[in-house]
Amino acid sequence: MGVLENKFKDNVIVASMDKLLGWARSTSPWYFQFGLACCAIEMMASAASRHDLERIGMMPRSSPRQADVMIVAGTVTMKMALRVKKLYEQMAEPKYVISMGSCATSGGPYWQHGYHVLKGVDLVVPVDVYVPGCPPRPEALIEGLLKLQEKIQTERPLTRKSV
Amino acid sequence: MGVVKGDQMVLNIGPQHPSTHGVLRLEVMTDGEIVSQIRPHLGYLHRCFEKHSENVTYEQVIPFTDRCDYLASMNSNFGYVVAMEELMEIKIPERVEYIRVIMGELNRIASHLLALGVYGLDIGAFTPFLYMLRDRERILDIFEYTCGARLLYNYMWVGGVSHDLPKDFETICIDFLDYFEPQIKEYNNLLSYNKIFVERTADVGVIPADVAVSYGVTGPNLRASGVKWDVRKDEPYSIYEKFDFDVPTGTAEFGTLGDCYDRYWVRMLEIEESVKILRQALKEVPSGDVHQALPKKIRPPIGSVYRRTESPRGDLGYYIVSDGTPVPSRVKMRSPAFTALSCLDEVSRGWMISDVIAILGSLDIVLGEIDR
Amino acid sequence: MKIAEIKATIINQFPDSVLESEDLAESQLELKADQWFEIATFMKEDPNLSFDQLECITGIDLGVEASLQSRYNFHSMEHRHKVEILITHDRNEPKVASIETIWRIGDWFERETYDMFGIVYEGHRDLRRILCPDDWEGWPLRKDYEGQELYHGIVIPKMKEEDGWE
Numbered sequence: 001m002g003v004l005e006n007k008f009k010d011n012v013i014v015a016s017m018d019k020l021l022g023w024a025r026s027t028s029p030w031y032f033q034f035g036l037a038c039c040a041i042e043m044m045a046s047a048a049s050r051h052d053l054e055r056i057g058m059m060p061r062s063s064p065r066q067a068d069v070m071i072v073a074g075t076v077t078m079k080m081a082l083r084v085k086k087l088y089e090q091m092a093e094p095k096y097v098i099s100m101g102s103c104a105t106s107g108g109p110y111w112q113h114g115y116h117v118l119k120g121v122d123l124v125v126p127v128d129v130y131v132p133g134c135p136p137r138p139e140a141l142i143e144g145l146l147k148l149q150e151k152i153q154t155e156r157p158l159t160r161k162s163v
Numbered sequence: 164m165g166v167v168k169g170d171q172m173v174l175n176i177g178p179q180h181p182s183t184h185g186v187l188r189l190e191v192m193t194d195g196e197i198v199s200q201i202r203p204h205l206g207y208l209h210r211c212f213e214k215h216s217e218n219v220t221y222e223q224v225i226p227f228t229d230r231c232d233y234l235a236s237m238n239s240n241f242g243y244v245v246a247m248e249e250l251m252e253i254k255i256p257e258r259v260e261y262i263r264v265i266m267g268e269l270n271r272i273a274s275h276l277l278a279l280g281v282y283g284l285d286i287g288a289f290t291p292f293l294y295m296l297r298d299r300e301r302i303l304d305i306f307e308y309t310c311g312a313r314l315l316y317n318y319m320w321v322g323g324v325s326h327d328l329p330k331d332f333e334t335i336c337i338d339f340l341d342y343f344e345p346q347i348k349e350y351n352n353l354l355s356y357n358k359i360f361v362e363r364t365a366d367v368g369v370i371p372a373d374v375a376v377s378y379g380v381t382g383p384n385l386r387a388s389g390v391k392w393d394v395r396k397d398e399p400y401s402i403y404e405k406f407d408f409d410v411p412t413g414t415a416e417f418g419t420l421g422d423c424y425d426r427y428w429v430r431m432l433e434i435e436e437s438v439k440i441l442r443q444a445l446k447e448v449p450s451g452d453v454h455q456a457l458p459k460k461i462r463p464p465i466g467s468v469y470r471r472t473e474s475p476r477g478d479l480g481y482y483i484v485s486d487g488t489p490v491p492s493r494v495k496m497r498s499p500a501f502t503a504l505s506c507l508d509e510v511s512r513g514w515m516i517s518d519v520i521a522i523l524g525s526l527d528i529v530l531g532e533i534d535r
Numbered sequence: 536m537k538i539a540e541i542k543a544t545i546i547n548q549f550p551d552s553v554l555e556s557e558d559l560a561e562s563q564l565e566l567k568a569d570q571w572f573e574i575a576t577f578m579k580e581d582p583n584l585s586f587d588q589l590e591c592i593t594g595i596d597l598g599v600e601a602s603l604q605s606r607y608n609f610h611s612m613e614h615r616h617k618v619e620i621l622i623t624h625d626r627n628e629p630k631v632a633s634i635e636t637i638w639r640i641g642d643w644f645e646r647e648t649y650d651m652f653g654i655v656y657e658g659h660r661d662l663r664r665i666l667c668p669d670d671w672e673g674w675p676l677r678k679d680y681e682g683q684e685l686y687h688g689i690v691i692p693k694m695k696e697e698d699g700w701e
Binding site for chain 3: 206
Binding site: 050110117137 | 177178179180181185186206207208209210211214215218226227230233234277292293296297300303313314315530531
């Protein structure tokens, strides 16, 4: 895929190929369960029987090599930030990041005097969707995942994006 | 790091791993498959709770205590307000006491259900996890009906509670308990008498009673080793003296006293005891105003207090030092999971790597409480 | 045993180590740091005291120019009684004997107090930081703690008093 990206001028064949790729990539993203703190419990609850994540195709994978989406659920500390970066680099393209909860978005309730808290995971990895809440309800997380699916579908990986 | 001998292997069970106890790093030194030493590395979730509590007022500390032990948030609040009320010598209304006990015991059932479900998941059984989480969702519905939140409530305040019980609360709770009691039999059929589960947990990771006391292990882990110690009975707080309940201890049903199966079994029996307490409490909740004893401004006298309460993981203690201002001078949380994890090294020597996962799951740790 | 008898037993055995002070609560006893290991061994092994559970070690900073303190809470499973011991340290060189060989939980509690306050427990076999990373600078829970600027290239922003962030 890396050889073909950003290669072609915009025409009807490339546009339909882009749509096909968008559909294929978005409809069954396997998530990397990176639960750190309280938001991890709500992530587990959304994977359990009442709010089932598997019905939208998401399956939990424990290894970064097999995952498409990394859900950073919980507070990222300085000690952990280096490891988050390493795990992000181990994921294979195409990869996306969802920042779940207010701690991962901007430090959360620990923003003021937390000497050891990273104020937002977007300081170390690029984030696609932010899901606010402390902790966000499972329904909020599912909405975040559906928004991510919309975002993936509007990406056009094959088209050359020139100015 | 230490010196590695010639044929020793170091296995890193890293900060991100699928058994969902949180971010803990275990450096395991093994000789083939047999473990010779474990060094736990903590601090991956150190969120500076104690530094925050020196810069915000006494009431503002309560949401931070929620987030430390996030599975039993009502009990974390309970410990803090009991310590504060002892420091300030406030007398609270009966209705508030009953509501606190009801919420604390419901949260104890929810926390044990999650602990046991995840323990089954660690051993390899997926179905009990789904069943127990399904029933836990019903308890979270009750909490949401009362105070609006599913996981972190900020419910117990110094001198009262934040919301009164809503309409028909007693009926809803009793309906839930009537639905829930037969489910315990279903869990036993699925997991407790399952041959594979028994083989993996009986006789594994025995903690003798004197080692447990020296390592500061408390709660269900200590009771599974045969020591009958429960803060609700031995240093009673709130109105626990009015209720009639037993304190289950380990019985060595399938193996030795103090093994992983005993720790699992004590938690199962504690769920039944909590149901008993709830039934007694729901019958006799008195009427009254829950906000009557809330102080206008919390300014405790100069001094210090150390008070412990029984959380689902053990003895949760708060050491609070006050210097007369509305902001605490020092709040230290003595967390039961911290002491439970400290005995992992000694207990798992000589066992295999998969037994280490079984022992770690049976200790029921929550990293938010350990790292604070 | 009542708290007065517990205190009297310890004072009789080690009369030179006790410090009298007015603003102590009834269950607290302040000791000097020099004979702490012997006193702790006596508290565990004497059959009338038999304190077999160390509940908590709390480090306290009494003020920006004042001293540091370690407070130990003890409990006996057999006799069901408690006591609290206070030991004061000099701010520039805080140290006291370690009791981790007597109560095994002292190991991690003392590492935590060292990490947060810098109090050195002599005789501890492996005194290193437990919560903060190993290369963290400073003692976070002291009242005069100034955070570091950078950690491995990540900027740590500082709060200003009046208008928020720098």
